[in-house]
Amino acid sequence: MSSPNHANSYYAASANDKAIRPQLTGEHRCDVCVVGAGFTGISTALSLAEKGKRVIVVEGSRIGFGASGRNGGQIVNSFNRDIDYIFKSYGEDIGQKMAKMAFAGSELIRHRIEKYNIDCDLKHGNLFAACNPKQFEDLKAKKALWESHGHNELELLSASSIQDHIGSDRYAGGLLDRKGGHIQPLNLVLGQAKAFEELGGQIFEDSEVIRLEQGKPGRVVTKQGVVVADTIVVAGNAYMFGLLPEVEKKAMPCGTQVIATEPLPEDIQKKLLPTGHCVEDCNYLLDYYRLSGDGRLIYGGGTTYGARDPGKIESIIVPKMLKTYPILQNVKIDFAWTGNFLLTMMRMPQVGKIGDNLYYAQGYSGHGVTNSHLMGEILSDAIDGDTERFDVFASMPQYQFPGGRMLRIPYTAVGAVYYNIRDKLGI
Structure with missing residues (x-):
């Protein structure tokens, strides 16, 4: 059976890393299982690996297959809704906290490129x-x-x-x-994936998740294997395909x-x-x-x-x-x-937690390059016990x-x- 391919884009044609990661088979155990190998998933996984966590990433297609490997490649600051809108809509306290994060995504991208020597035409x-x-x-x-x-x-x-x-x-x-x-966005996500693997992380491609089983621990189930993890992060964004129906409706x-x-x-x-x-x-x-x-x-x-x-x-x-x-x-x-x-609906990222150990992030509404990197760090911090920034996003209403x-x-x-x-x- 042939492996899934990237879209026929300039980014795929000029990708630095064309290696195909193995398909998930059998049972694996880790601290955190991340579903989705785009910017959000890889940023989360890399940040967790830097903290010493055992992390497995499960991807239904290829690393950067979705928006992370097909976007315009622009590092644009702030959110789809700018800081003034956030103050007006969500109040002074949330506004001040969000303003402190409005420019953090671009700084994190540059930090990662320099730290891991990522060749992505910055x-x-x-x-x-x-x-x-x-x-x-x-x-x-x-x-x-x-x-x-x-x-x-x-x-x-x-x-x-x-x-x-x-x-x-x-x-x-x-x-x-x-x-x-x-930047060349696919090379940016591939470079971070390589850094994650060098820290001991594992990535499985062509491993579409068919079921999430919550519990302590949770289980991420594919057709050929399962990952048993203390914590699950769902980072499928526009490609979740029924995993979390109540979240997808939003x-x-x-x-x-x-x-x-x-x-x-x-x-x-x-x-x-x-x-x-x-x-x-x-x-x-x-x-x-x-x-x-x-x-x-x-x-x-x-x-x-x-x-x-x-x-x-x-x-x-x-x-x-x-x-x-x-x-x-x-x-x-x-x-x-x-x-x-x-x-x-509100053009703001949606971040949340379901039960004790399942996190999700989605919906950057066209500002995904910077916001997804920031969100990966925020999710990682929350899983590690620092929920300050996570709580700001999670407190914002999410409308269907x-x-x-x-x-x-x-x-x-x-x-x-x-x-x-x-x-x-x-x-």
Whole structure:
């Protein structure tokens, strides 16, 4: 029987580690079993291994198979809902505690890359690009907000000065965050997986979990084996497939599309992104793009609700790319892929504990690169007895989408249409 493969993406083609881990067979015993080998699962496992825990990771497909190995590769600070929204919605106490964590994910990523010498094409700096004057005013407010919470590596860019960074006249201005950046995401998760294994951890691929049995200890059951563990962490995000139905009802898989061009001549690269920073615009249905380590333009955007993969990714994304960069009219597209992320009703991560020894984390709502790394450390601390940060997230209400899955998709799609109209009207 053949092993499952990664999506046919640029990331999979340029992966540093193409080794296939064994399938789980027989019975194994450990302190913690983590279900899911994406950013959340591997970050949790690595942090636990650093604390001396015996950890096994069970993955239904391949390391980084889901959003962790298919995303735009951008290190973006804060949460989908920014700090001001959190204060307004959840109060002063939670707001202050969340503000202290808003920039921790990017710091952890850099720490891991340096500590474990991970080769993942790290480049510093990300740009928020305003498509209209209202969005530019919002970026001014974001700068003031983040600076009030200690982030002082920000630069506001006018419509003319942003062209020093982006070779396009689309934008009314922007905000440069020097604490942001971009990476080859699959190589980032693979590098952390290798570090975890070097600390004694085990990873089993092609080992889909069919049942969780809670108890002391708990049991994680696959078709071919079982892991008996004192603690279980479920980190499947958009790929849980029935393991925790009550948790899954609280979020919805959504798809985003990405393309990668052929490697571009250096002079073209300099015209597109002279300073090498990654970019995301400020629209609700945003575009995001950057240059890869070997000089390709990676361009993403668009959203499908309910995890439906569009038939022709290029037909969705290429027009967006050409609107930004008409000079790429004749460029060859080498890769086009889609991947699912998980959207929550409140656009905030959902973290919790079921019973005495089962933890879960999900729903980063488009901010998964930084938030998933942070969550892994928070889950690890909670399992080790320090629940301070975990309790902040766990105290926040987790709402189900109205009407179950049948209404989740049209409900959210209608909202997307509304916000798309607002984007186009600049209101």
